[in-house]
Amino acid sequence: MQKESDGGAPTPAADGQAAAFELVGLRKTFGTYEAVGQADLTVAPGSFFGLVGPNGAGKTTMLSMAVGLLRPDAGHAKVFGTDVWKEPERAKELMGVLPDGLAMPEQLTGRELLSYLGQLRGLDKATVAGRVDELLAVLELSGDTERTLILDYSTGMRKKIGLAVALLHGPRLLVLDEPFEAVDPVAAAMLKRLLKRFVAGGGSVLLSSHVMALVEQMCDTVAVMAKGNVVAQGPLDQVRGGVSLEERFVELVGVGAENEEGLSWLAR
Numbered sequence: 001m002q003k004e005s006d007g008g009a010p011t012p013a014a015d016g017q018a019a020a021f022e023l024v025g026l027r028k029t030f031g032t033y034e035a036v037g038q039a040d041l042t043v044a045p046g047s048f049f050g051l052v053g054p055n056g057a058g059k060t061t062m063l064s065m066a067v068g069l070l071r072p073d074a075g076h077a078k079v080f081g082t083d084v085w086k087e088p089e090r091a092k093e094l095m096g097v098l099p100d101g102l103a104m105p106e107q108l109t110g111r112e113l114l115s116y117l118g119q120l121r122g123l124d125k126a127t128v129a130g131r132v133d134e135l136l137a138v139l140e141l142s143g144d145t146e147r148t149l150i151l152d153y154s155t156g157m158r159k160k161i162g163l164a165v166a167l168l169h170g171p172r173l174l175v176l177d178e179p180f181e182a183v184d185p186v187a188a189a190m191l192k193r194l195l196k197r198f199v200a201g202g203g204s205v206l207l208s209s210h211v212m213a214l215v216e217q218m219c220d221t222v223a224v225m226a227k228g229n230v231v232a233q234g235p236l237d238q239v240r241g242g243v244s245l246e247e248r249f250v251e252l253v254g255v256g257a258e259n260e261e262g263l264s265w266l267a268r
């Protein structure tokens with residue numbers, strides 16, 4: 001069951017089942033600036049959820065609080081009923097996270113990184129080896145690329161190895177901050193197939209993106225953030241309301257046309 005397309009309180013998941021991800025009243029202030037104010041979001045189990053919003057809307061701040069990377073001033077986040085901040089180890093087993101601007105150990109190869117993390121996460125060596133082989137092959141980071149240090153990875157390759165890190169322990173929920181940024185169209189098509197397979201297999205995905213067409217193509221549920229608040233969320237068609245997501249997005253967040261008066265020196 002999805003909530004109405006407004007910014008109000010989240011609806012519990014259907015059938016009494018815990019939501020895959022439930023964010024309630026998350027708030028963060030940096031100094032006097034409120035980056036996120038009372039954000040609520042509910043991702044139903046099995047949902048492919050897209051989060052959109054203009055630059056600086058607070059998406060990364062909200063997701064960082066939600067996955068346990070940035071302590072909220074208020075509110076809580078639960079993954080399948082497990083509180084991210086009260087039971088971080090259990091919550092982290094349930095979710096795989098691709099943060100924005102992920103710092104990597106630059107002197108390792110992709111295989112070394114995944115093997116090391118697999119063991120840190122308590123997987124046995126044989127399981128790690130099998131999964132690493134598969135992930136590197138599917139994400140097209142095997143073969144000659146295996147000799148490349150992360151230091152020399154392109155931005156798109158970094159996204160891919162970040163996604164492999166998120167998938168390695170077999171999470172039930174993926175939280176991906178702009179996973180398609182800087183990814184070429186061929187790799188994007190492969191990532192889309194992989195994520196669709198993950199959801200078809202019972203997984204849930206929450207991703208943020210600036211690419212409306214991609215969100216419309218991939219996601220069944222969307223939320224729009226503006227100025228630190230979730231201003232709409234619900235099933236894709238309900239939020240779109242008969243127009244394209246891009247049109248609806250512009251209506252909801254407004255267009256800063258007042259600043260376009262200047263720059264007269266650019267005219268020919």
Ligand SMILES: Nc1ncnc2c1ncn2[C@@H]1O[C@H](COP(=O)(O)OP(=O)(O)OP(=O)(O)O)[C@@H](O)[C@H]1O
Nearest residue numbers: 030033034035053054055056057058059060061062
């Ligand atoms: N550590 C910080 N200290 C101060 N201000 C911050 C900090 N992190 C984020 N902000 C501010 O909070 C606001 C929201 O930033 P955030 O990165 O969450 O937005 P976003 O929606 O992810 O943007 P984008 O789409 O450009 O990635 C911005 O005004 C940003 O400058």
